[in-house]
Amino acid sequence: MLDVLRHVHLHPETTRAELARDLGLSRGSATEIVARLRALGLVEETAAEPTGTRGRPTRAVRRHDRGPVVAAVDVSYESWRLAVAHVGGEFEHLRLERHRGQGAEEVLSRISEALHEARTAFGTRLRAIGVSVSGTVSGSRLVESATLGWRDVDVAARLRVAPLPVVLGNDATMAGVAEARRGAATGADVALHIAIEVGVGGVVLEHGRAAVGSTGGGGEFGHLPFGDPDRPCPCGARGCWDLEVDGRALARILGDPPPAAPRSAADAVLRRAGEGDPAARAALEQVARNLGRGIGGLVNALDPRIVTLSGVAASIFDLAGDSVRTAYRSGLMRFRRHDPPPLIRAAFPQDGSLRGAAELAFDTVLSEAGLDSWRTDVRPAPEPG
């Protein structure tokens, strides 16, 4: 039953026949399970597109249009976004607000209000909340965010709405989830996602599941010491890769002072490089090599099938793909070079983390417990006795 519902979520345009084939179910079981899901208001059946082949036409199985939804929140440098996602991954963007100059408390209050509004609007259809934040996550807390200037905030607790589970994750992790499940790394057994905003984040995904470590703080690849061992990093360590590949690196190579907003600074330098500015171009090439070399090391260590790039990493790859690739290949162990995992631009450069947050929130809905609670909400348990 769960398998079927998950399949509908991942393949929204599916049919009864496909469900039976892909999940190895007998046609009888498919009938029964889909009937149960329909009774629960989770899926609907409609006539399928005519295929022109022989045989009785199968029926399309789609999400019920009053089925469960999740809220997804993405808090990034200058703004936060709220969306609602349906079974099948369909998205409704609900809200986008700038938060320049606001503190963590204020921002979280605004978001919390918006979530409560969503709860009011969708009622019990709203089942879970996924939150992506730009910063280091540990458990339910945002430990530190250079981007936001927040420190040690219990984001999940602040955004809790009544009984709904809240799933918190780093933005790069979330974006990686979206790529692995519906984006450029769909179907890859092991995928590596690399995102540069301020510093480098990322995540390893096994069959779409993020390896987030014991506290959810995994994927901080930017704090691997790939760089100059003497250069201090704001994180407290030295030689972090972070400092060699983002806007700070570009500024340093150009002899500029450290930028206040490394992401925008990076975009500016890359734009100049694209327009032919030779100094900017040289800085870009250097950073491209640093990026490629680091990715090579990570591929050696993690053995992914594919590497997806987003944020500044994608821009660098667009503008200096050859330099990235060359450094990447020479950073690989020799035996990997004849068939290296491809470097691919992310499929969701804009809203990957929002989509990933929705996916992880849906994981709690598409679970034994989530289904049970949906059942009791749809058809409240009769009074015992």
Next chain:
Amino acid sequence: MLDVLRHVHLHPETTRAELARDLGLSRGSATEIVARLRALGLVEETAAEPTGTRGRPTRAVRRHDRGPVVAAVDVSYESWRLAVAHVGGEFEHLRLERHRGQGAEEVLSRISEALHEARTAFGTRLRAIGVSVSGTVSGSRLVESATLGWRDVDVAARLRVAPLPVVLGNDATMAGVAEARRGAATGADVALHIAIEVGVGGVVLEHGRAAVGSTGGGGEFGHLPFGDPDRPCPCGARGCWDLEVDGRALARILGDPPPAAPRSAADAVLRRAGEGDPAARAALEQVARNLGRGIGGLVNALDPRIVTLSGVAASIFDLAGDSVRTAYRSGLMRFRRHDPPPLIRAAFPQDGSLRGAAELAFDTVLSEAGLDSWRTDVRPAPEPG
């Protein structure tokens, strides 16, 4: 049923009552399942140790002494070993042979013979073969082994015995599995194992499952570019961590020529350092810092609960623990420092990879398919019709 059998495997001294409690089974189900497992010759029941508490005494559930076994092979620098493991993890070392001067073909022939002998001795009780090799693994092949001097050998194919599945893995991966399931990292949700023999190997384990990447070649942490970016590595890349922490690093720091046998060279230097030789001590301290710094970076990136060390890494940690720890802590992101994952000596310094190979081989036995095939071997299917 599988859950129960796995529980018996992981907790060999268990009881009926404990099974029901730990797996959330009703007593009725426990009765039925254990009866089925007994009928299949997989477990036996005996009187349990008297506990002195009230109530009817529970019954001990142990492996059947004619139950399934797996063969575990470990091919390391100078020798190979063959052991047989039982449900519950009990070990019988069967064979230890030196293979100095022999080529891959010859060594594999000898091992294959020994495996066939084991098959003859144990008959259908032998269900699977786990093989640990010192070198880089990809799929069923050993891609390259500096230690053994082998290149691109299909080890799994060479060691196949009749219908038995063969599981191949890198020695550090296998040792990590043993640590995570029965050793120093037992119970950790995420564990990082670091082994130094020639270069650095390792593995991340999530709930005892090894993250081996898309081809099984993961865990080559030694080829992350933590080192001098200009120093070429035999792997083809530059700046590999490998070159900063093993016997080659110690020799280089001491001004000695590159050792032919880095593992023994490392042991020799460490011995001298332990005896007070100041040059050896200085080299040790340097390597200890390189090790600690790299582990710090890996902990940043992978967020394990615990780090286990084996091989030369364990020796370095014994002799220069403070240097390792200091470099480790200063390589950590600041927020991790107040409660960093502990660095622990491996529980199985001698035979971790052999044990891990047995564990992974047992994974194929303690599976739906493995159980089915055991069923047909115990009680052959009646002729249809």
Next chain:
DNA sequence: CGATTATGCTCGTGAGGCGAACATAATTGA
């Protein structure tokens, strides 16, 4: 317009776990 084909539906079957009622074997305590 019947033959062919793929799919949907119904229903008997069997596996497997639950939990209530009862049986059993230990300790406790009067």
Next chain:
DNA sequence: TCAATTATGTTCGCCTCACGAGCATAATCG
């Protein structure tokens, strides 16, 4: 010493769920 207490084992009716055979249905093919 022996009944009460307690934890566990055993039996059995029940429920859920998927299977798969046999039949029904709706399309294309010839």
